[in-house]
Amino acid sequence: MSELESILESDTDEPATAPGGSRERIERIYAVLRRRISLLEYPPGERLREEALAEEFDVSRTPIRRVLARLEDEGLLRSVHGVGTIVTDIDIDQLEQVYQLRVELAELIGKLAPVRPDGHKVAAFRALLARCDALIAKPDAREFATINMDFFHLLTSLTANEPLRAISERLYYQTTRIWLKTASRLASYKEVLHNEIVIFHREVADIVAAVELGDLEIIGHIRRSHISMSFLRLRDSAHAEGATDSKT
8 A cells, every 4th residue: 555545545435525524634645745755755955846746645736735835834845936835955053943942842741741651552662662673673764764753753642732742743843854864974874874773772662661661751851861862963973074075
């Protein structure tokens, strides 16, 4: 089953004009496009054409226009006069303040309206850890980014505070592309990828253990430290690579 078929499968029995079905379909199209941008399937500078997207998703241009406007508002797209809607570029230094805010918000997951994980949720975390085990055995940058996204959404499901979830999600998707873009340009890319996967696996394992114990506050502390250290490693690697390039 294709990505689009998977996303839209639950809508097939609903008429496109039904209010609920229409809203749900727009949300699903939005999720697909945001995910493609985050995985660099739509790289910075690529133009997204309303006509092509409307044909792909089998909708009119109106819902596509709404989705593109929403992604533009979130900083993932921008409109260029005479060109159209293009994917924004990303820079590690420009994202420093966003990372700082993500660090502060991470600790609130276990404090504001915490949702105690049930058996199903615990199983979901364990399944994600198993995916990390497989990733260590066979490193893959795209799979790493995909698991990271799934992990983020699992974590935010541990709070019922909707404003916190919304803000955290918006900030996460502003920064999630930077690793794939920056790491792929490093001369030591394979080594960096392996090291980051090992560190990520450690974070997931620690959080799974906390989930199993039902200690949600410690999850926030673990997440906070890992976001902070991840940014510092990425920034230092990018700056080191830039210094090397300037000497050649």
